[in-house]
C-alpha cells in the first residue's frame with residue numbers, strides 16, 4: 001500500500017483509481033461496504049484508494065481533539081492488510097477547509113488522485129462549510145469523467161451505523177455491541193513495556209501496554225480478551241486502568257494475562273482484542289484480596305473461552 005501523507009499537491013502513478021472518502025474512524029461495517037466497492041473495481045483495472053484527512057474535520061473547526069476508535073497507524077495497518085493500493089491522509093488546514101467543493105473534485109480527486117470511480121455514503125459532505133454532498137458528486141460525474149456510486153447507510157435496527165454510535169457504545173463498555181457494529185473485535189495495539197514485575201512474583205506474568213493518548217478505550221475494568229502475538233491469537237484476561245491497589249502513579253495502562261503462555265514479550269508489538277466486560281477495576285484493601293480476585297477473573301475468563309470460539313478470531317485476524 002502506498003501512503004501519501006501531509007501533501008497538498010501530488011500525482012499518483014496509477015492511471016485510474018477507485019476512491020472512497022471520509023474519516024473512516026473504526027473501519028466499521030458501513031465503511032466496509034464502501035471498501036468492498038472500491039476493491040471490486042480492481043476487476044476494471046482500477047487501483048483502490050481511501051482518501052481521508054490527517055485529523056477529523058470537526059477537530060479543526062471545534063478546536064477539540066476527540067479520541068478515536070482507531071489511531072491513524074491502526075487504520076493504516078488494517079487497510080494495508082485488506083489489500084488497499086493507496087491511502088491518502090490529506091492535510092486538513094485552513095486552505096483545504098475553505099476549498100469550494102467543485103475545486104476539490106477537479107484539482108484533488110481528479111487532478112491529484114486520478115479518480116475514475118467514487119463510492120460514498122448518502123450523508124457524505126465535503127468542501128467549504130460542508131456544502132458539497134453525494135448529489136453534487138453525482139452531478140459532476142460526466143463533466144469530470146468518473147463514475148459515482150452512492151451507498152445506502154448500513155443500519156443497526158433503525159439507527160445508522162456510524163463512528164459516533166460506536167464511540168458511545170465503547171464509552172459504555174458494551175464490547176459485544178461495539179464488536180457487532182464494527183464487524184470485528186475492537187483492538188488496542190502497542191509495544192510491550194516493563195511493568196512493576198509484581199505479576200511475575202505472583203506467578204501471573206502480564207504484558208503491559210501504554211496506549212496512544214488519542215485512542216478511545218472502554219471504561220476501566222477487566223475484560224475477556226485475545227492478544228495477537230506474532231500473528232497468533234491467544235486468549236486471556238485484560239485489565240484497563242490505574243492499578244489503584246498497588247500504584248498511585250495515575251497512569252492508565254492496558255495489562256493482559258495470557259492463558260497457558262510462557263515467553264518473553266518485552267518490546268514486541270501486540271494487539272489486544274477486547275471481547276466482553278467482566279467487572280470494574282477496584283482499589284482493594286490488601287494485595288492478597290486483589291490476588292484472590294484476579295485468580296477468580298482468570299477462572300471466569302477460562303470458562304468464557306470454553307464457549308467462545310478462539311479459532312474464529314484467528315480466522316478473522318487472518319482475513320482482515
Ligand SMILES: Cc1cc2nc3c(=O)[nH]c(=O)nc-3n(C[C@H](O)[C@H](O)[C@H](O)COP(=O)(O)O)c2cc1C
Pocket residue numbers: 194195196197198199200206208222237238239242243244245246255256257280281282283284290294297298
Ligand atoms: C485480570 C486482572 C485484573 C486486575 N484487577 C485489578 C484491580 O481491580 N485493581 C487493581 O488495583 N489492579 C488490578 N490489576 C492490576 C494488578 O494490580 C497488576 O496486575 C499487578 O500489580 C502486576 O502489575 P505489573 O505488571 O506492573 O507487575 C488487575 C490485573 C489483571 C491482570
Ligand SMILES: Nc1ncnc2c1ncn2[C@@H]1O[C@H](COP(=O)(O)OP(=O)(O)OP(=O)(O)O)[C@@H](O)[C@H]1O
Pocket residue numbers: 021022023024025029030031033034119120121122123124151152153154155160161162163164165
Ligand atoms: N453505515 C454506513 N453505511 C454506508 N456508508 C457509510 C456508513 N457510515 C458512513 N458511511 C460512509 O463512509 C464514508 C466515511 O464515513 P465517515 O467515517 O466520515 O462517517 P461516520 O462513520 O458516519 O462517522 P461519524 O459518526 O464521525 O460521522 C462516508 O462516505 C460515509 O457516508
